[in-house]
């Protein structure tokens with residue numbers, strides 16, 4: 001199931017599916033769905049570290065607690081987490 005969803009989600013996103021974040025909330029108790037979304041970079045909880053010099057909506061969109069640099073779309077900045 002996860003494999004199938006992981007293939008379907010990118011197609012949905014390329015359509016006019018602006019609400020995929022909300023969609024994930026609906027399925028948050030279904031590990032297969034959560035994993036499928038995760039494989040597509042959609043997480044239940046985002047890191048939300050502030051990007052220096054950028055507006056609030058460009059906070060880090062990696063998964064909460066991730067390793068490595070913070071990221072928003074194609075921009076990355078250092079993760080100071082010790």
Ligand SMILES: [Zn+2]
Nearest residue numbers: 047049060070
């Ligand atoms: Zn981050």
